[in-house]
Amino acid sequence: MRKKKPSERKTNKLDQSLIVHAAIDIIQEEGIDKLTMRRLAQKLNIKGASLYWHVQDKNELLSLAAEEICQRIQFPDERLPWEEQLLEFGRRCRNTYLQIRNSVHVLVATPPITPYRMHLIHKINRLFELAGFKKEDVFSAGWMLNNYICSFILDEYRLADMESDVGVPDLEREFYFGIDVLIKGFRYKLQEGRTKL
Amino acid sequence: MRKKKPSERKTNKLDQSLIVHAAIDIIQEEGIDKLTMRRLAQKLNIKGASLYWHVQDKNELLSLAAEEICQRIQFPDERLPWEEQLLEFGRRCRNTYLQIRNSVHVLVATPPITPYRMHLIHKINRLFELAGFKKEDVFSAGWMLNNYICSFILDEYRLADMESDVGVPDLEREFYFGIDVLIKGFRYKLQEGRTKL
DNA sequence: ACCTGAACACCGTTCAAGT
DNA sequence: ACCTGAACACCGTTCAAGT
Secondary structure, X not given: OOOOOHHHHHHHHHXXXXXXXXXXXXXXXXXXXXXXXXXXXXXXXXXXXXXXXXXXXXXXXXXHHHHHHHOOOOOOOOOOOHHHHHHHHHHHHHHHHHHOOOHHHHHHOOOOOOHHHHHHHHHHHHHHHHHOOXXXXXXXXXXXXXXXXXXXXXXXXXXXXXXXXXXXXXXXXHHHHHHHHHHHHHHHHHHHHHHHO | OOOOOHXXXXXXXXXXXXXXXXXXHHHHHHOHHHOOHHHHHHHOOOOHHHHHHHXXXXXHHHXXXXXXXXOOOOOOOOOOOHHHHHHHHHHHHHHHHHHOOOHHHHHHOOOOOXXXXXXXXXXXXXXXXXXXXXXXXXXXXXXXXXXXXXXXXXXXXXXXXXXXXXXXXXXXXXXXXXXXXHHHXXXXXXXXXXXXX
């Protein structure tokens, strides 16, 4: 995307937002493999090559989509105890990731360097800092949490497809089991750090 | 792959193993994106189309590679306490995943339905059963462990690339921090289950 | 039994040319 | 300012044809 003069920016923003939403729709309904520049253009009644006026390349498109998806995740009330914030954050992530089917595929395919995604990371880090984690562990803990949530939901997409097998577990229960394992593990680490002092 | 008479099997097995090893070499040295049927054929001094005599399609090739990779992971001594088995298992996974660079990309791209991979899953499940986990939690715990290890190593590949930033953390330490969080979280769940009885 | 050339139906991306 | 047709350099895969 070339830079725009302020006067152009509004319509352009609308165009980009339109494109991004169309892309998310395709991902949601047909899966990420089906999101091709030509298919997306078709949905917008233009030709594939035209997209490159609005967007630098497919990577930028995916990054915009990822940012859009994350913006639906509100960070919980920071006055709650950190355990409850974590639980609530997990719940909210899962909600939007399930609401926008296959959205996690977009997140793992793009680097978390867009504004709102970085904001969420910052909030999580602050949560662990305030909880009392050592500097080095703050990063690890946030990383673990994000990886747990994303990889769980990715598997949840797959398992939800094949409901044929009776052996499909209660995925909601499984999810919170894992969140709780993390919380209890983190709490242990916190106490371990304290008793050392 | 069509079925082979026993007399043919030996040479064929060798061919397939040759192909799979060449594929792993490409993944290791050039990344999984560079593994194309044509590039692989080139490395074997044949043409792309020829590969389809030895292998059904690219998916089968990746599954064979995944199985090959997993066979390098030995399950630890089962007489150790379950915490130590888990720690050792994590260490061994990380070793082979780092030794064969980008191997985790192969694992996450293929379903874990080949013999040795299922064997490893079975071993992990048995570990959690013997440790005293409830039936439903055995599955969740093994799942968490695998997802943690894989997503960590995937990020480790990326971070190890950009050593430019001084901010790259001590990845070995980070890894065992996470394993320990899981172990301590699991232990809590175990006690929780016991006190309820 | 094993390999090949040529083709098919796709990709992402570029770019001169249109309006 | 925005869109297009045509092309480029790729994919995975198939298949008749060679040896």
